[in-house]
Ligand SMILES: Nc1ncnc2c1ncn2[C@@H]1O[C@H](COP(=O)(O)OP(=O)(O)OP(=O)(O)O)[C@@H](O)[C@H]1O
């Protein structure tokens with residue numbers, strides 16, 4: 001499956017914006033791109049100001065004709081981990097169903113862009129983490145990370161957890177990128193210590209997603225590498 005899995009160092013770090021920018025940029029260059037998110041939670045709360053909810057934003061920029069409900073099949077109200085949101089709804093997320101839906105979304109597309117939920121080690125069920133889904137989908141990983149204080153630690157921990165599991169990590173994206181000394185120092189430290197390419201996504205509005213995404217190294221992330229993973 002050609003595509004990329006956009007994981008994050010935490011919840012609220014910019015995964016949706018990075019994933020939507022990738023979708024919009026691929027669509028703008030004529031690719032048929034499908035988006036997938038294994039679960040949305042927090043529908044009881046307002047979406048971030050100026051932005052649609054994750055599955056709605058992703059559906060609006062992907063170009064494979066998916067509805068928002070197809071982008072994120074399980075949807076829950078409480079702003080909690082998906083395994084707990086499912087428990088509160090009296091159900092359990094079925095990993096095999098998610099995998100089948102993700103593969104079905106990718107089947108007629110040129111690429112699949114999958115956004116994680118929270119950070120890499122967030123449980124979809126008590127025994128099945130976001131990391132397991134990324135492995136089962138056999139997608140390379142990109143990590144969305146904050147620019148400021150704390151990001152070196154969170155990003156290196158995420159990189160280590162990803163690599164330990166055998167994931168093929170293609171890059172880190174600092175978002176939103178604002179030119180300052182701390183962000184620049186953090187970027188250099190992550191690149192050096194993590195031995196990983198670190199990209200920068202500047203602040204964008206919903207109308208600027210394609211433009212922002214076009215500045216990211218999409219071909220480095222999306223190339224199919226038989227030897228990897
Ligand atoms: N490049 C950017 N341009 C503009 N805003 C940004 C950018 N990156 C991050 N943000 C800000 O960070 C917020 C959180 O981003 P986003 O919703 O993508 O995070 P997330 O990791 O997908 O969160 P969740 O865990 O809820 O899925 C956005 O609402 C926005 O305010």
Ligand SMILES: [Mg+2]
Pocket residue numbers: 015016017054115
């Ligand atoms: Mg999101």
